[in-house]
Amino acid sequence: MTLFLYAIIGVILAPFAGVLVVGLDRILTAKFQSRIGPPLLQPLYDICKLWGKKPMIAHRFQPLCVYIYLAAAMVSVGMFFAQSDLLLIFFVQAVGAIFFVIGALLVPSPFSQAGGNRELIQILTYEPLIILVLAGIYLYTGSFKIDAIYALDKPLLINLPLLFIVFGYALTIKLKKSPFDISASHHAHQELVRGVLTEYSGKMLALIEMAHLYETILILGLCSLFWTTSIWGMALLLVITYLLEIIIDNICARMSFRWMLKSVWTTGIVLSAINLIWLYSGARI
Amino acid sequence: MFENLITTLTFCPLVAALACYFLRGERLRSALVIVTGIVLILSAVLLIGSAPVSMTPALFTSVKFKTFIQSADFLLLGLILYFGIKFKNRIIIGLSLLQVIILGYFEFFMTAGTHEAPVGIFCDHLSLIMVLIISIAGSLIVLYALPYMKNHEKHLKLKKSRQPRFFALLFLFIGAMNAMVLVNDMMLFYFFFEITTLCSFLLIGHDKTEESKRNSLTALWINSLGGATLLIGIVLIYTQLHTLDIQSIISQVQGKDILLIPLALLCIAGFTKAAQMPFQKWLLGAMVAPTPTSALLHSSTMVKAGVYLLIRFAPAFAGTSLSTLVAVCGAFTFLSAAALAIGQSNGKKVLAYSTISNLGLIIACVGINTHASLTAAIILLIFHAVSKALLFLCMGSIEQHIGSRDIEDMRGLFGEMPITALVITLGILTMILPPFGMLIGKWMAIESASGNLLVILMLALGSALTVVYWARWAGILMGSDFSGKSTPEKMPLFSKIPLFTLLSSAILLGFLTPIIYSSMILPDFSGLVAAPFSIHNGIIFNNQGSFAVYPLFFIAIVVFLFALFLSRPKKAAQQVSPYMSGIQGKQPGSFVGPMNKVTTYTQSNYYLSAFFGEEKLSNLVNMTAGILILILIGVSF
Numbered sequence: 075m076t077l078f079l080y081a082i083i084g085v086i087l088a089p090f091a092g093v094l095v096v097g098l099d100r101i102l103t104a105k106f107q108s109r110i111g112p113p114l115l116q117p118l119y120d121i122c123k124l125w126g127k128k129p130m131i132a133h134r135f136q137p138l139c140v141y142i143y144l145a146a147a148m149v150s151v152g153m154f155f156a157q158s159d160l161l162l163i164f165f166v167q168a169v170g171a172i173f174f175v176i177g178a179l180l181v182p183s184p185f186s187q188a189g190g191n192r193e194l195i196q197i198l199t200y201e202p203l204i205i206l207v208l209a210g211i212y213l214y215t216g217s218f219k220i221d222a223i224y225a226l227d228k229p230l231l232i233n234l235p236l237l238f239i240v241f242g243y244a245l246t247i248k249l250k251k252s253p254f255d256i257s258a259s260h261h262a263h264q265e266l267v268r269g270v271l272t273e274y275s276g277k278m279l280a281l282i283e284m285a286h287l288y289e290t291i292l293i294l295g296l297c298s299l300f301w302t303t304s305i306w307g308m309a310l311l312l313v314i315t316y317l318l319e320i321i322i323d324n325i326c327a328r329m330s331f332r333w334m335l336k337s338v339w340t341t342g343i344v345l346s347a348i349n350l351i352w353l354y355s356g357a358r359i
Numbered sequence: 360m361f362e363n364l365i366t367t368l369t370f371c372p373l374v375a376a377l378a379c380y381f382l383r384g385e386r387l388r389s390a391l392v393i394v395t396g397i398v399l400i401l402s403a404v405l406l407i408g409s410a411p412v413s414m415t416p417a418l419f420t421s422v423k424f425k426t427f428i429q430s431a432d433f434l435l436l437g438l439i440l441y442f443g444i445k446f447k448n449r450i451i452i453g454l455s456l457l458q459v460i461i462l463g464y465f466e467f468f469m470t471a472g473t474h475e476a477p478v479g480i481f482c483d484h485l486s487l488i489m490v491l492i493i494s495i496a497g498s499l500i501v502l503y504a505l506p507y508m509k510n511h512e513k514h515l516k517l518k519k520s521r522q523p524r525f526f527a528l529l530f531l532f533i534g535a536m537n538a539m540v541l542v543n544d545m546m547l548f549y550f551f552f553e554i555t556t557l558c559s560f561l562l563i564g565h566d567k568t569e570e571s572k573r574n575s576l577t578a579l580w581i582n583s584l585g586g587a588t589l590l591i592g593i594v595l596i597y598t599q600l601h602t603l604d605i606q607s608i609i610s611q612v613q614g615k616d617i618l619l620i621p622l623a624l625l626c627i628a629g630f631t632k633a634a635q636m637p638f639q640k641w642l643l644g645a646m647v648a649p650t651p652t653s654a655l656l657h658s659s660t661m662v663k664a665g666v667y668l669l670i671r672f673a674p675a676f677a678g679t680s681l682s683t684l685v686a687v688c689g690a691f692t693f694l695s696a697a698a699l700a701i702g703q704s705n706g707k708k709v710l711a712y713s714t715i716s717n718l719g720l721i722i723a724c725v726g727i728n729t730h731a732s733l734t735a736a737i738i739l740l741i742f743h744a745v746s747k748a749l750l751f752l753c754m755g756s757i758e759q760h761i762g763s764r765d766i767e768d769m770r771g772l773f774g775e776m777p778i779t780a781l782v783i784t785l786g787i788l789t790m791i792l793p794p795f796g797m798l799i800g801k802w803m804a805i806e807s808a809s810g811n812l813l814v815i816l817m818l819a820l821g822s823a824l825t826v827v828y829w830a831r832w833a834g835i836l837m838g839s840d841f842s843g844k845s846t847p848e849k850m851p852l853f854s855k856i857p858l859f860t861l862l863s864s865a866i867l868l869g870f871l872t873p874i875i876y877s878s879m880i881l882p883d884f885s886g887l888v889a890a891p892f893s894i895h896n897g898i899i900f901n902n903q904g905s906f907a908v909y910p911l912f913f914i915a916i917v918v919f920l921f922a923l924f925l926s927r928p929k930k931a932a933q934q935v936s937p938y939m940s941g942i943q944g945k946q947p948g949s950f951v952g953p954m955n956k957v958t959t960y961t962q963s964n965y966y967l968s969a970f971f972g973e974e975k976l977s978n979l980v981n982m983t984a985g986i987l988i989l990i991l992i993g994v995s996f
Contacts, residue, residue, distance in 0.1 A: 129932040135837050137926030145918040159904040161802055165793045166911070172792065172830045179834025182771070182948060183937030184962050190834060191965040194827045201823035206816070209809040218806055218904035272938055335970065343816065350812050 077156040084155030085148050092287025093118045095294065099320055106324045121283050127276035132181045139177030140278045140285075146170030147288035154295050157220040160208050167292060170285060171197055174270070181273040189269025193257035195331045199338050200244040206346040207244070210237040211299070213353040220299065229301040231311065232359050236349035238300050240342045242315065245293050247338070251319055253326035254334055264328075361409045362416055365480060365541060367402040368490060371395060372534030380527035388526060389505055389853075395530065396498030403494035411483040411882070413543065413606070419479035428550055429466055433459065435553050439583060442560070448576050454583040458590055465594050477604030481543035484883045488737060489540035489667055492744045495864075496659050497533040499857035503752050504529065504651035506851035510759055511649050515566070525565060529655060532558040536660055540667055545593045545603040552589060552632070552668075555661050556582040562652040563645050574644030581641040585631030585665075592624030605671065612675040619995035622676050625668060626685055627988065632665030633718040636692045636984035642715060646707045650755030653707065658714045659748035663740060666718055669725045670736055677728040683811070684991040686726025690808070690817035691987060692719030695980040697824035702971035704964070706754055707764045709828055710747070713790075716821065717743045717797075723814055724804050730884050730891035731901065735803035737880050738872065742796030745868060746789045749861035753783035756854060766832055767963055773837045776848040780836045782858050787833040789865040791826055794911035796869035799899070803892075806903050831964050870912050873897050 097114040104111025113119075131137065150167040153159075175197070178190035208218060214233055215222040223230060231238055247254040258269035266272075274282055297315055301307040375395040379388055418424050436459045443451030482490075508522050532555060539551035559582065564575030597603060599618055600611055612618050634642035634657075645657045655661070669685070676682045696716035703709045717739065724736035756779050757772065758764050773780040789795040793802075801822065808814045850858075868875065873894045881890060892899050897909025936943055939950040944957045952958035968975070 129929065130935045131932045132935050132937060133838065134928055135926075138922050141922035141925055142918060145914075145922065149914055149918075159802075159906065161805060161904060162793065162906055165798060165802065168826065169792050172826065172833075175830055176834040176837075179831070180838040181937050182838060182962065183939070184960055185938065187962040187964075191831065194830055195965065195967075197830075198823045198827045201826065202819035205805060205819035205822065209805075209815045209819070212806070212809045212903065217902060267938065267940065275935075332969070339820075343820075347812065347816065350815075354812055 081152035081156040085152045088148075088151045088291040089284055089287045092291050095290055095316070096287065099316070102317075102320050103324060106320070117283070117287070121280045124275075124280035124283065125277055129277055130275050131278070132183070132273040132275075133177075135180055136177045136274070137278060139173040139180070140274065140281050142173040143170040143177070144281050144285040144288075146173065147285040147292070151288050151292050151295070154220070154292055157224070160211065160218045160220060160296075161205070162218075163292075164204055164208065167289065168197070168201070170289075174282070174285075178270040178273065183273050185267040185272040186270060189257045189266055189272060192266075192331050193270045195335060196247050196250070196254065196257055199254075199335055200247040203240050203244040203338070203342045203346065206342070206350065207234075207237045207241045210234050210346070210350055210353060213350065214358075223299050224302050227303060228359075229303050229307060231300040233353070234300065234349060236345040240345050240349075241297065241300075242318070243338050243342055245297065245315075246319060246322065247334070248293055249290065249319065251323040253322075253329040254338075255323075255328050256331050256334060259328060361406075361412050361414070361482075364402045364406050364409065365416070365482075367398060368406070368494060369534050369538040369541070371398055371402075372530040372537070376527040376530035376534065379530060380523050383520070383523050385509075385522075388522065392501050392505060392526065396502055399494040399498050399533070403491050406482070406487060406490060409482065410487040411481075413478050413481040415479035419544075428547065432462060432546075432550050432553070435550070435557060436462065438557065439553075439560075439579065442576075442579065446572070446576055448580060450580040451576065451583055454580065454587050458583070458587050461587075461590050461594060465590075465597070469594070469597070477544045477602060477607065479543060479547075480541050481606055482541055484879045485667070485670060485737065486540045488741060488879055489663070490537055492663065492741065493533060493536045493540070493660055496744055496748045496861070497529075497536070497655060499860055500651050500655045500659070500748060500752065501526065501529050501533070502853050503654075503755075503857040504649075505853045507651055507755055507759070507854070508649065514759075521565070525562070525649070528558050528562050528565075529651070532562075532656065532661070536664065539664060543605050545596070545605060545608070548605070549586070549589055549593060552628075552664065553586050555632075555656075555664055556586060559645070559656050559661060562656060563648045565648055565652065568647070571647045574641070574647050577644050578641035581631055581638050585628040585638075588624040588631070589628035589668075592621040592628065595621035595624070609672065609675045614678065616679055619676065619679060619681050620992075622672060623681055623992055623995040625672055626676075626681070626991070629665035629668040630688065630722075630988070632668070633662050633722065634715050635665075635688060635719060635722060636695055636715070637981040637988070639692075639696065639715050643708060643711050646711050650707075650751055650758065653710075654748050654751035654755070658710065658751050659744040662714060662718055663744060666721050666725070666736070666740060669722060670733065670740075673725050673728055673733060680994040681991065682726050682728045684726070684987070684994055686723050686728070686808075686811060686814050687817075688984070688987050688991060689719045689722030689724070689726055690814045690821070691984060692716065693723055694719075694817040694821035694824070695976065695984070697821045697828070698971050699973060699976055699980070700828045701824055702966055702968050702973060702976070703828075704766045704966055705764050706757075706766050706769065706832070709766065709832065710750055710754060713825070713828070714743075714747060716825065717747075720801070720804060720818070720821070723808065723818065727807055727811065727814065729807055730887065731803060731903075732807040733884075734876065734880050734891050735800050735807060738796060738803065738876070739800035741868065741875070742789075742800060742865065745861055745865045746786055746797060749786040749858065749865060750783060750790075752854075752858055752861070753779055753786060756850070756858075757783070760848070766835070769832075770835045770962075771838050772835075774845045777845040778847050778850060779858075782862055784833050784836050785862060786865065787829050789869070791829045793906075794869060794908060794915055795866065796872055799869070799872050799906055799908065802904075802906055835964065870908070873899055873908050 096117040101111045146166055146169040150163050153163045175190045175193050178186040212218050258271045294312055298308045298312055301311040375391055378391055436455050440455040443455055512520055535551045535554040542548055560575050560579040563578050564571050631638045642657055646653055693716050696712045700709050700712035721736045721739045724732040760776055790797050805818055808818050877894055892901050898905055898907045942951040944950050949957050949959040
């Protein structure tokens with residue numbers, strides 16, 4: 075029952091935490107680019123503003139897809155806080171990811187079609203990496219459940235360093251940060267317009283932004299699992315990781331999906347394989 | 360009671376086959392199909408109470424029956440030889456002659472017709488599940504074939520209907536499959552295995568075009584290869600153990616690391632039937648057959664015969680290096696077929712590759728060979744049969760309606776045939792999304808495969824590829840012009856019943872997975888220290904993880920209804936056409952370009968042929984798979 079309560083609290087608080095994270099992200103990004111940047115709560119203002127827009131819909135089934143996307147993101151965050159099965163959490167968030175793409179593919183628009191297809195390639199790129207990371211966690215803890223990680227007395231990071239890097243790749247792709255902002259970049263003035271997001275507007279876009287906040291929290295939550303033994307350690311890991319994300323986002327250009335698929339799969343698989351072999355061999359620090 | 364049910368399940372389709380062939384009236388045929396279907400479904404359901412049973416019907420002990428099966432065996436091989444000679448195919452001639460010689464030597468010299476009759480029928484829950492799939496999915500597909508074939512022949516403008524032959528073969532096949540999963544005698548198993556090969560050959564060649572003739576011959580030679588390895592395996596087992604009793608063979612071999620060579624041969628026979636790499640070619644070619652054939656034989660039922668063989672013998676090679684190699688071969692097929700599916704825009708080919716790929720996943724689970732992974736294998740087997748049969752039937756309807764198999768031609772299908780578009784989209788979603796059954800199986804598969812580096816690597820990659828080719832397809836089906844209102848298409852009743860029954864079973868059975876597991880899968884595992892999974896409040900769990908089936912279904916239903924309610928069409932919402940970075944053209948799909956010129960645009964999915972094209976991958980895949988098979992044989996020595 076307490077777990078259920080955690081889940082509810084998690085689902086309620088996650089978007090607020092998400093707003094702060096994304097807000098900080100935008101301020102820091104602005105600083106890197108010698109701009110002042112928006113206020114901290116700008117993501118929240120954005121959502122509110124979008125919510126007030128006149129509804130315009132490009133396809134009758136699009137809202138359905140958006141609601142399911144948001145719901146899947148919420149459920150997966152809830153399951154995370156209820157310390158459920160990691161693989162199952164990942165599958166549930168995949169429901170959202172797929173409906174997000176289906177929503178984009180529904181509209182006969184070249185931009186959203188290309189964006190949707192590229193988003194699928196992004197999913198294709200990060201999904202195996204995450205499954206391998208989870209397999210690594212299983213090999214170390216003997217379980218796919220989150221509570222098994224909390225029962226550890228040493229941070230997961232020590233024995234899964236390469237898998238953490240692999241996870242970093244997956245994280246960057248999932249958050250659509252440069253160089254992997256391939257399906258939709260932050261700015262709508264590129265060849266794709268806004269790619270997979272082009273045909274979403276108003277309330278629907280607001281809901282997608284919310285789902286995105288949930289996903290950010292889920293990803294950071296998964297990231298926090300690599301250092302569960304100390305709250306400071308966890309905070310440090312999260313801050314450093316996210317800071318690195320922002321820096322990489324700012325210093326990289328967008329790359330093509332072909333490059334992404336090739337380079338990330340090669341690096342990711344090699345790194346995962348090495349780390350997994352360490353774990354299979356029973357080597358433990 | 361049990362004996363009567365078994366007799367009905369095997370002989371009733373046979374009688375129906377004969378009746379279909381000789382009574383040529385169309386009405387009569389429809390009545391026959393309906394009655395047989397109902398009888399089969401009822402008998403299969405009634406059988407649920409009986410398992411597990413092993414018994415020998417009086418018929419099996421009679422000398423006449425034995426002689427009859429022997430002569431039928433030779434007749435069958437003779438028929439295959441005849442086709443080999445007729446179409447001048449040397450491989451088929453060679454393989455069938457080889458089988459005739461081995462069989463003759465075995466029957467007349469080695470055993471001289473004296474070998475002790477094994478227990479005739481063995482029906483545990485695995486057989487029961489197979490019988491249920493064959494009888495229920497099979498009957499629904501034959502029902503669907505009634506309007507389909509009528510339309511099909513209208514399109515072909517045949518002078519004389521060839522439907523009697525078609526339906527006779529379908530029923531013959533169903534009877535043979537039912538018998539095959541129930542018998543406990545290796546030679547009988549081989550006999551029915553060969554019948555399915557012959558049925559498949561005749562059905563693929565049904566349309567008598569050049570292409571179908573060529574592809575049917577490919578199917579025949581590859582499956583004859585499987586038949587030959589099966590037969591050699593049986594003979595080798597007999598020389599060591601002097602028995603043909605499947606259960607007795609398994610219990611004698613279990614945990615002993617002996618007889619790996621014949622077991623490897625049985626595995627290879629299973630691989631050919633299940634169209635695993637590098638034997639996949641025949642299944643792809645089989646797609647020229649009328650769609651009910653593809654649905655029944657080449658996706659939901661016959662290809663499962665190979666998998667059944669492997670699951671049946673899994674305990675015999677548990678813990679051996681052969682088992683590991685089986686897992687690697689299966690996982691490799693899962694990955695490579697999924698990759699090849701990405702490169703395809705031909706819908707039927709995508710379905711074929713996906714079938715190969717999913718069978719690979721099942722076989723990988725068999726090879727991992729723990730109770731948990733075998734549970735995964737059986738769950739995947741059930742749900743794949745249901746969902747894939749559904750997808751094929753939808754594909755058939757779509758093909759007859761729009762005259763194309765290409766996924767790109769199915770853009771905006773919702774505008775033309777909303778019911779079918781909705782059903783196929785939901786069918787696709789049951790393949791890839793939790794909480795549906797396939798995903799429960801995949802979850803179990805990945806969790807139990809994590810102990811094997813190579814297998815988990817391939818499963819992780821394959822799983823992602825699978826999502827892509829399905830999601831891409833599902834995405835474009837429901838699209839249509841916003842303005843274009845769609846009126847539900849007219850569909851014959853016999854097309855509707857199978858589609859909706861299969862769709863609702865795909866969803867409902869997913870919900871019932873915990874019950875299926877505890878009542879149909881768990882009882883088959885003997886000598887358990889701990890059950891592979893426990894069930895509590897509809898949550899499937901063990902030490903490794905948990906899948907909350909009921910809660911997730913509950914959430915899914917609530918979310919879906921809520922989302923449906925929230926997204927109902929509202930008057931206030933303005934409908935807009937796609938953003939085109941400029942002025943829209945008057946026609947949909949156009950914009951006003953430079954110099955005021957109206958420019959039309961098209962769109963297409965990514966098929967990534969530079970990475971996943973058949974011409975890029977096929978050779979590499981076949982070579983790797985061939986090497987894996989050689990290693991598999993090698994480790995068995």
